[in-house]
Amino acid sequence: MKILVGYKRVVDYNVRIQVKPDGTGVVTEGVKLSANPFDDIALEEALRLREKGVAEEVVIVGIGPADLTAHLRNGLAMGANRAIHVTTAEAVQPLTAARVFLKLVEKEQPGLVILGKQAIDDDANQTGQMLAALWDRPQATFASKVEIADGKATVTREVDAGLETIEADLPAVITTDLRLNEPRFIKLPDIMKAKSKPIDVIELGSLGVEGGDHLKTTHYAAPPKRSKGVMVKDAAELVATLKQKGLL
């Protein structure tokens, strides 16, 4: 079985995000960029399935500008067999990404597509679901446990009420939640080896994908700063203050 994994690059989640002064976006220059944490989990899960003998090949997919290569090399160093780099200078929205994945799915015929449940830059949480619909295959989202046997995926999902376990016929789309696994460290010798692993470069325009970027972002702004707390002397003053603010 072949597993296709979405591998997006985002601003590292430990970096304090700064909005550009002119409100056209967030600052990404000189800022640490890393794999989307949920995508790291997706890749880790795929590698574990390969190590268990469930899959033979793990292919990572990145959509982005030319300099995405270094990021994809990291995924290869982590253990993916090869990478597909869909090049575009523009950031793509979930529907476009899902259509790109559909094209790649048709070409690669994977038994499983594992995507992060969302990317931490736009937090859209849509690509996996859209891909499943376009592909007309089952989806198992927010996975915290995955088992593959007899052409079926048994997936434990993190849902509002707790955990839910479902079965999905393969091929299927799985999206990962935080507790699925803890991604491994990249071994330095594997970075060397990753240099000789293949990266297929495909121009987005050549895929014949209908553009799905219908959302227009008009302005970026930092969240409003929390105002300072106020110390009150006693309960009476507390009550009075709350009343004055119309909270009681």
Add this chain to the structure above:
Amino acid sequence: MTESRLADLTARVPGLRLLTELTDLIHYGRDWTRRWGPAPLAVALPSDAAEVQAIVRWANERQVALVPSGGRTGLSGGAVAARGELVLSLQRMNRVLGFDATDRLLEVEAGITLHAVHEAAREHGLLYPVDFGARGSCTIGGNVATNAGGIRVVRHGTTREWIAGLTVVAGNGELLELNRGLVKNSSGYDLRQLMIGSEGTLGVVVGAQLKLTDPSPPAQTMLLALPHMDALMEVFGLFRSRLKLQAFEFFTDVALKHVLAHGAQRAIDASEPYYVVAEYDALEDRDEQAALLAFEEGVREGWISDGVIAQNEAQAAALWRLREGITESLAPRKPYKNDIALRISAMPAFLHEMQALLARAYPQMEVVWFGHIGDGNLHINVLPPEDMAQAEFLAHCERVTRLLADALQRHGGSISAEHGIGLVKRAYLDSTRSAAEIALMRGVRTVFDPHGILNPGKLFE
């Protein structure tokens, strides 16, 4: 007697917060060493420099010893109050007083934690680069008193490099504004520098003007496994020549064992006697290329057997925990700590001598090595065997430390790199400082603190 002294103090300093409950006396009477039973007279928590000054004047008149106190994370007993001293805690004086963008100076009260300073600097888009594991509890006053070092010294130097001015209440009760934030000041003795590393024996630091700098560029963090001790200095030399190091720290397999037992993530498959956490500037692809080439060369030379690289900040933090978690993981065992410094060039020869000496001296004890190899600073912790009484253990360690001190003297090193002398290393000061130096140090102390009320017994008897 006791009552009347404290009554006099409260009369002189109306509104002074004073703690006398037993639990407070214990809490404020000790640091991270656990050798001395805390027994202070009381704990004073002044709210400003004027109150500190009043306390120091009172102590002079009533002949009460004072122990200036910050976060009490010290490892040399410098903040221990075991002989009826008044603990003078700066804990309530923890404000940021101001920031000047032109001067790039952050003015703070001495009781502010190092972590709060980091945060305040970051709010202004700048960096206060001194950093180490105790950042959440230790305070700037204590950092100044010990000239604290930590994990960024290889790039940024010790606390001393970052102090542009100090506000101090000297032992004689005078309030001093030392250097006032000047970059250049060639007007005689720089008393600010004298205060740094004085371990609370010359004055009470009540405020500081801290230099801030540009934030560090994005960094990569690596963990390397090394097959033998000689490789440590070789790999340091190799990496320093190829990369802009932000940190270069080492620890042994014994340290790793303890920190893993304390809940850290293993991160690396290889089992080797030595490990290194290296962090370096990684602005562009070629920085990463340089790091990989250095790694490859280290492997070819037989100095490195394996390595991992953090993919993101969370993994970097996990790698750092392997190094920074060591002190905490050992603490329950009450280790005997050595914190020694050498010229980097003297390190290889010294390491061999030390390894042989410690194997002879501590045959049945666990010895944990770690530290800032790039600064010539080793931490050697000795863990007591389960069945050995503490007194016997300490007596044995003291004998070994004398041998260690003799070796240091031969190699021109120091018995304390960054923890301070305090009570723990007082007996060995003469291995690092000449008799003439110590005599001058005592003389300086008498000038600042004629009645000897400030932290008596620390640094020297």
